[in-house]
Every structure is written in structure tokens, then in C-alpha cells.
Amino acid sequence: MKILYVNTLFPPDVGGGAELSLAMLAAGQMVKGNEVLVAATTDRNEVVDEVIADVPVVRLPLHNIYWPHSEKGPSTLRRLAWHARDIDNSAMAESLTGVVQKFNPDVISFHNLAGFSASAWRVAKQLEKPAVQVLHDYYNLCPRSQLFRNERNCETPCQQCSIFRIGRAKASNQVDAVVGASQAVLDAHLRNGLFANVQARRVINNARDYATPGRATYPATAQTFGFIGTVAPWKGVGLVLEAFSQLQTKPGMQATRIVIAGGGEESYLNELKTRYASEQVVFLGKVKPDEFFEQVDVSVVPSLWHDPLPGVVFESMIFGVPVIGSRRGGIPEMISNDGNGLLFEPDQAGDLEAAMHKLASTPGLLARYGNQAHRDSARYSDTGRVIDAYYRLYEEIIAA
Template sequence: MRIILAHKFWELTGGADVFFRETERVLREAGHTTQLVATGTPAADDPENLMLMQAPKYDQGGALNKARHLPAAIYDKAKREKFRALIREFRPDIVHIFAINVHLSLSIIDAAEAEGIPIVATFNDYKHLCPNYKLYDGKDICFACKGGKFYHAALKSCCKGSRALSAASTIEAYVHSAKKLYQKIDHFTFSSDFLAQTTQEFWPDRDLSWSKLLNPFDSAKYEATKAHQPYGLYFGRIIGEKGVDCIVSAADKIDGFPIKIIGNGPDEDMLRAQAAERGLKNIEFLGPMWGDALDEVLSQAGFVIVPSTWHENFPYVINQAFAFGRPVVGSNRGGITELVDHGERGLIFEPKDPDALPKAIQHLAENPDEMLRMGRNAKEYSDALFNDATSLKNLLKAYEGGKNAFAHHRG
């Protein structure tokens, strides 16, 4: 099979970029012919099957420069034509898009449609429903834009707290809606049932063709052999919707049980100051860590805490925790509950209940045998589900779904 895979970034900036690259690797190693499309700066070690395009400079310079580049950030006609030429040259069986908004452009959907190629889309956030990606207005879960009422994003300034960015994102959502770009996608893949159900709730009149596709991840290569040390661990961005403040608030209710926090972000200094002011000796901020350094701390943790306050669909940190046989204490949000399965691979708590997280931490701290059982369950679940064979099977299922939906609606 010949597949074009398109994503906004070639540079690795987060889990979505890893997903894109690993999906291509799984397909290529299985003998399929792939073509990568992304934005970025060319480098000597770029793969031969990579086409790089230039992202619009909408966030640089003054107001005049931003306004000049805004149309391309919303719908880039030049990228549409360049992508259409690539399709004619490469002759794919499937176009598989990932996160392509702004930097790459949803205009490439029109290119694929014009050339009669089935389109499969992998979405792991809510950009197709919500101008700020998260269904979260900075304070709480928000469904205000449901029904195409995207103006709420501008009214709430919920896109990174910026009025200008929120206004631009609102315009973007209305343009994409008017052009019916999402309706031209034949098949969707989602990383959680929650994301699929929410999409169907927002689009009640659409016959949605979808399947589940989880991150390609080789869980078996990680060993769950190290002893569980008496500490809980958070690792990731330290930003409002990640709920790290819930951990700091819980720290004086867990009888001194140690919690390590790895990462950085806009809320780090504030939370460090709060911990110091309250004299919390059991909270340790370790700063950002990657690779072997992170694995060393993670592989010895008693459990991992994922306290997100927004509807996260598939936090990559849960992948990593389970691969090392560590159970997860996760919030009742998005796809977290599906992965953890309360009582099986960890515990689920209500993030709005100030006593729920400390109770969950205390429970595992005081019941090490139960913690070990959940960790074993997590490792078995992870190894069975996260491997190349399963990823390839689910990819091919999605492509078949794309072809069938294409034949039904456009063929």
C-alpha cells in the first residue's frame, strides 16, 4: 500500500509528533511505501521520503505581519496545490493526516478530495470541535462552542489567554466549518472512546466512520523489575490544565508521603513558592528530565499521578508508567479512565473533590500489595496492547474503513 502521512511538525515537540513518526515507521517496516509531509527546517539526517513545507509566520513580528500571514495559517492555497502535485506524483492509496492545523493547513484535505484519494484522520485532541483544542476555557471544562458557536472562544479569550489568538482561532473555526473540511474526511481514528463519543455528540447528524488507534509503542522493551520505592511521581508539563496544583494541595494530607515532580512550565515557579510557603517537605521539584534520567526515577516509583483537569485522551505518560509496571492515580477525565480502569491498573479520583486525590495516594501508600498487583496488571495490559503488530493491524483496519467510507460517500 502507498500512504502519504501528513503532520504539522517534523521536529519532536511532544507525543503527537512521536505518534506521527512511529506510525510511519510501523508501516514502512511492514513493507508499505510511505511519504512524509510536515513543516520544519531541513537537516542533513532527514529521511529521503520527507517533504518539508514552510509554516506561516503568523506569530512573529508586529500586528501587521501577523495579519498578513493569518490567511495562510487558516487556509493555505499554496500548500493545497503543492500537496495536490505530490499526490499526482506519488499516487497514494490513502492520505493519512494527523494534526495539520495552522502550520501545515487543512487545505490539503481539499487537495486529497480533488484527486479522489480516501482520507483518514488521526485526531488526539479537540481541535475539530473546539478552537482552543481542549474543551477547557482555562478554568473548567467547556462545551460552549458546541453547535458551531465558535464565537465563545473569542468572548472567553480561551486560546492561551490571548484575545488576538482567540479571535484568530474563532475565524479559523468558522472558515473550516464553511468549507466543510472535516466533512470531507472519510474515516477518523481516535485514541479513546471518550473522544469518539464527544465528536459524535458535537456532530449528531453525521454518520461517523471511526476506529480506535493507540500510540505505536514497544512496551515489552521496558523492564518492570525494579522495586517500588515509597514515592509517587508526576512527570510532564507544569501548566494549569495538567492539574499539578492538585498534587501540591494534597501534599499536607498524605502523612508526609513523598511526591516527586518532574517537568517545567508556566506554573512551576508559582507552585514551588506555594510548597515552600506551606512548608511541604514531602514535595520535591526535580526540574525537566528526559531519557535514561527520567526512566531511572520512573522505574522505581510506587505509582504515577496523572491529575489532569481537562479531558485528556491518551496521556503518553500512562504508556510509560504502565511499561515499567507502575499503576496510575488518574483524574476522572477523558480517556484516562479507560486506560486506568479503576481498581485494575490504578485508581481514578474526582479532580474537583479536594479530598479525593490525597485519599487515593494514601490508599496505595498504605496498601503496597494492592499497588504491586495493579502494577503487574498494568504491565501485562501494556505489553499485550502496545506493540508493532497490534499497531499495524489497527492501522490497516483504519485504512480499510477509509476506503469503504470513501466508496460509500464519494466513490
């Protein structure tokens, strides 16, 4: 089988978990004996053909007014102009058409299409190639990819988003299958009218190729809480730091500590460091996941936005670290409340603090959650499950 993958970026260019998941999937399909090509965008003015970790990649020049993955703080006018062109970018459609005609795939798997625009779907339809759209975020509904604005979630796209997504719902019906990395992200698109006529719908959770034995021992109660990821307001970093500061006022909680790993805008980082300055609050900067998990007893994922399927949740579980997670997006699909971790409601005052206090004050609970989290993580470290599920879907839509 010849499979063409289309995604905005591909390693070493990484915008998030989508690129890591795609790299794993492409390499896995090659191991199964399939012929694979990945089409991505580049800031260069020429087509770049290369091989990354044995995976053939063609990087197409981005035909838009700037390269969004390096330019810091473009003006509002430039940003609006970029997204206006990304409604339906005919120049990128022409470039992608050339790739499809040359490679002649049996199936096309679309992932993040920022830069390629919805015109990519039209290319598959016009060239009569079976196609699947994999949803990693909300870019098809919102240019910010988050459906989050002014510190609140958008239940439906706002007026500006609706303008920049004009015609996309109709265009989405040009694919033959749609896959959500979580039920939450799939449902959000269906609820807003996308992929309405697409009959093949699947939820295929991501996985990471980690193999860890979990933890041999746990302290009686949680002493160190941790956050790892982008340090940004919508990630709930301020919320967890505020909850921790309140936890510190409780009897017997003064020895607890929290570590914050990850990067973000310098102004926001400095604001947090100043507001929550304490010997018990440590900012690590960017560190590798294994270095982070060996330092913490509990991983807190306090997302305010509907995080589709944050990898930090299942990565924590794989390492035997229980998670306190918000009831947002795909997080509750991975965490069994009071089974392998705890869930909390971000809008309910004191809910996160209560969850942290429970793990910091109840002997034996940390070990019970941690051991169960590691057992439940098996599906998220099984990359073969993901590779096989996609292959079966490809076969289905090719046969149809």
C-alpha cells in the same frame, strides 16, 4: 501501498506524543513493505527533503505570519491573525497539492493539521485520494487544542473558537474515515458536529515500543509519588501538590515524597516551588521516562482538561508503575479503578488526597495494582497492533 502522512511536525521537531506515534506508524508501515512519505511544516523559506530514521520527509514552508513552535508569547493580535489564516490556508493547500501530485499516494493519513488548515482535506477530495483523519487532540474544535479555558473545560466551543472553526464541520466530511486515539476524543468531535457523514469511524489507541519486565518487587506501601509531563495549570500539577501537602499532615505520612518532572513556563514553576517548598517535594526538570519511573512508586496523572490519551498513563503501566488518574478524557479508558490503579474526580475536594493516602497506607495494594498495570499494558507496547489496525483501515477505504 503508497501512504502519505500529513502532520504539522515530524521528528526531530516534536510537539507531543502525536509526533512520536506518527514516527512509529510511518516506520512500521515501511517495514510492512509500503512506500511512505511524511509531509510536515518548517520555519525555513524553502522545501526541505530529508530522511529521518529511514522515513522520507518533505518539510513545506509554513505560509503564515510566524512560526508558532519557537516564537515566545506572540501578541494577541498576531495570534488572532495566525489563527484567522489557519481557517483555510490556500497557500498551504497549493503546497500540499504539489506533494500529492508528485508522490501520487494510494491513501492520505492526516494527523495534526495546525498550519495546513482544513484546506488539506479539500486537497484530498479534489485529487480523489482516500483519506483518514486521526484525532490526537481538539484542534479541529479549539485553536488551543484543549477545550479548556479559565480553569474549566468547555463542553462546547466558545464563541471565539466557533469563529476560528467556521466551516470546519462541513469540511470534515471530505475525508473517508476518522480515527480517535481514544473514544473520548472521537466522541467530542462527533458530539460537536464534525465528521457527521463519515461512516468509517475507529478508535485505535497509541502504543510505545517499550519492552520492560515490570517490577520484581514493590515496597509494602507507596512512599514516592510522581508527576511527569508539561508543568502547566491544565495538567493539574497544582492540584497534586496541594493534595500531597494535605497528605503530609496525616499521621504516618511524613516520610512520603513527591517528584515533579518536566518543564513549563518559568513563572509558573517558580510559583509552585515557592508555594510548596519542602524537602519532600523535588523538582527534577526534564528527565527521560525510564529515569523518572525508576524513582517513583506511583504515577499521578491529575489532568484537569480532557486529556485525549496521555501517554504517561500507559508508559507508567508498561514500567509496572500504577497510576492515580483523573476522570478526564481518555484516562478512564486505560485505568481500571481499584484494578490496576485509582481514578479520582478533580472537582471533588479531597478525592485525590484520599487516593494517595490509600496507596500510602494499605500494605500490598501497591504491588497488586502495579502487577496488574503491567499485565494490562501489553496492548500499549504492541506497536504491531497499531500498524496492522491502520493498514486494514487503509485497505478498507481504498476498496470503498
